Amino acid sequence: MKTKTTDEKLEQFFREDPLYLKKYVKEHPENKMAWYLLGREYEAQGKQGKALYCYSQAGEIYEAFENQRVELPAEELKPLEQWRAEQKRRARRSRLRLWMTVLASLMLALYIPPIKPEIAVESLPLPANVTVQQAQQTQVYYLTGDKSKIRVAAALQNMLLQERIQRLGILVRGAPLGNSDWISWSQKPEPLLSVEAGATGAQQQISYYDQESCQCEPGDSSMAAGILPVWQLQQEQELVVRSAVIAYQDRNGSIPEELSQVSQPYPNNMLPGVSEAMQTWYAREKEKLSAEILQQGKPAVSPKESQGNNPSPSGELTKPFTEPLRIIVDKKTYRLAVVSGKIVLRSYPVGLGGARTPEGEFTISEKVRNPNGKSNGEFGSRGMTLSDTLYAIHGTNKPASIGKDQSLGCVRMLKEDVEELFDMVPLGTSVTIGSGLLPSEVSRSPQPWRLPQLTEESNPGKVYKWLN
Numbered sequence: 001m002k003t004k005t006t007d008e009k010l011e012q013f014f015r016e017d018p019l020y021l022k023k024y025v026k027e028h029p030e031n032k033m034a035w036y037l038l039g040r041e042y043e044a045q046g047k048q049g050k051a052l053y054c055y056s057q058a059g060e061i062y063e064a065f066e067n068q069r070v071e072l073p074a075e076e077l078k079p080l081e082q083w084r085a086e087q088k089r090r091a092r093r094s095r096l097r098l099w100m101t102v103l104a105s106l107m108l109a110l111y112i113p114p115i116k117p118e119i120a121v122e123s124l125p126l127p128a129n130v131t132v133q134q135a136q137q138t139q140v141y142y143l144t145g146d147k148s149k150i151r152v153a154a155a156l157q158n159m160l161l162q163e164r165i166q167r168l169g170i171l172v173r174g175a176p177l178g179n180s181d182w183i184s185w186s187q188k189p190e191p192l193l194s195v196e197a198g199a200t201g202a203q204q205q206i207s208y209y210d211q212e213s214c215q216c217e218p219g220d221s222s223m224a225a226g227i228l229p230v231w232q233l234q235q236e237q238e239l240v241v242r243s244a245v246i247a248y249q250d251r252n253g254s255i256p257e258e259l260s261q262v263s264q265p266y267p268n269n270m271l272p273g274v275s276e277a278m279q280t281w282y283a284r285e286k287e288k289l290s291a292e293i294l295q296q297g298k299p300a301v302s303p304k305e306s307q308g309n310n311p312s313p314s315g316e317l318t319k320p321f322t323e324p325l326r327i328i329v330d331k332k333t334y335r336l337a338v339v340s341g342k343i344v345l346r347s348y349p350v351g352l353g354g355a356r357t358p359e360g361e362f363t364i365s366e367k368v369r370n371p372n373g374k375s376n377g378e379f380g381s382r383g384m385t386l387s388d389t390l391y392a393i394h395g396t397n398k399p400a401s402i403g404k405d406q407s408l409g410c411v412r413m414l415k416e417d418v419e420e421l422f423d424m425v426p427l428g429t430s431v432t433i434g435s436g437l438l439p440s441e442v443s444r445s446p447q448p449w450r451l452p453q454l455t456e457e458s459n460p461g462k463v464y465k466w467l468n
Helices: 006-014 019-027 032-044 048-058 060-066 074-110 132-137 149-161 222-252 276-296 415-424
Strands: 139-143 168-173 190-197 203-208 326-330 335-340 343-349 360-369 382-386 392-394 430-434
Touching (some): 019 032, 032 048, 048 060, 132 222, 139 149, 149 168, 149 190, 190 222, 222 276, 335 415, 343 415, 392 415
Parallel strands (some): 326 430
Antiparallel strands (some): 190 203, 335 343, 382 392
């Protein structure tokens, strides 16, 4: 004969329970009167064992009404006490799950995406006795091409005659990228000379730092070189702002009233966010920038500024960035470069799809964070659609494919590279894909570009099917 388990006994024990009282007792186990009434019901049905158990739970209520104590037989008491203990454990687990659900909901509702640390001028190391303010006020002039004595002398003459050096002016030369005509921005510019103004504002001291360009004994360039990272960061910030404002103008017909407008939620996320330094610069230069854009559709380029792309033997003073950011992808060297004019800000290795990767002109028509809903999916942590097609620039969970033709046509990038690119280039950036366009040198910054994430850039409503 099969012996019944404790659970089977309990199931049989309650199979014919009066539903209302049974439910009430389960919800109010401390109500002794309810236990007493339920015992009476069982006793009326001839279920003495169940009645005795209920009476034992009723305790002093039973004794008051019946004027006697109740003792439950051990064989009846043990399974029922086990059942009671299990019910209490289930109730505790249920309450715990409820509280955990409520807590998770509250955390989700209050969740604010973490803000990635942006590169701040204040965090950059500076030479001794040079403050951040002094570094920011330093006037830096850019020279490309050769650094012959004639060109440097002409540049110095322009600095002395055409420019008013407020405190310190430095002439630097952009270094070539490999053996090409491209200029490397990530490689620190080479200081050639400096002009330091006296207390009255008059130029008093000229210091040379390069023997080739001055044919003299060069001085110590450590102070000038130490100031340049501050200047470079400021130039990058201004370039990204200019590029985003131009893209915003093309998309909306006017420049933004506040720079924060370029950081709207997907699908209008030109940039993830903007730093305080970028907002300060835009507030100061907004009117001038607006006039330039309205005049030519992009910032006006003066003759002396244009020399940043076409070196002149006259030594005219230049600015490094005279054009908005654009992207170039070279199928021959497996490189993706972010450029302005002939200056390469970054050059990354990429994975391609051979003949399946199309050549031509495109624009970034969509920027999405975690396109697979997570950062390690097949499209990585960032994706940028090209001209509303099925082609995109995106991350990958197959880093070994970088430098190879293993995609179905998309441009694959390493995680740290695609995340920097995503923060740097705005929606609407032009993309050129071809062969033989870039040198093979990789050019990364020792301090990757980062912006604070101030808006929602994911798109959970879409399943992406780029040609990966």
